[in-house]
Amino acid sequence: MTPAESRTPPIIPPHIGWPLLVILLLVMSLTAGGLTIYFALSDGGVQLVEDAP
Incomplete structure (x- = not known):
């Protein structure tokens, strides 16, 4: 028996x-980039915090 005979065919x-x-990797990359930009811009920008004495 050769290895080719015992192998099952792939599902896809x-x-x-x-x-x-x-295509899946491309979509994941674009989604991650889009979410990063969305969350970076969604908080209203830089927040100034006064130092307590």
Whole structure:
């Protein structure tokens, strides 16, 4: 028996899975960047705090 005969076929074929992985990573990166900008701008900017004596 050769190793190729005992291997089960993949659930998602590689010619579909790899492009989906690349698109998923791109979407995750864009989402993280967008959320970072949103949360950075959502708090009203720099807050001045007076020092207590």
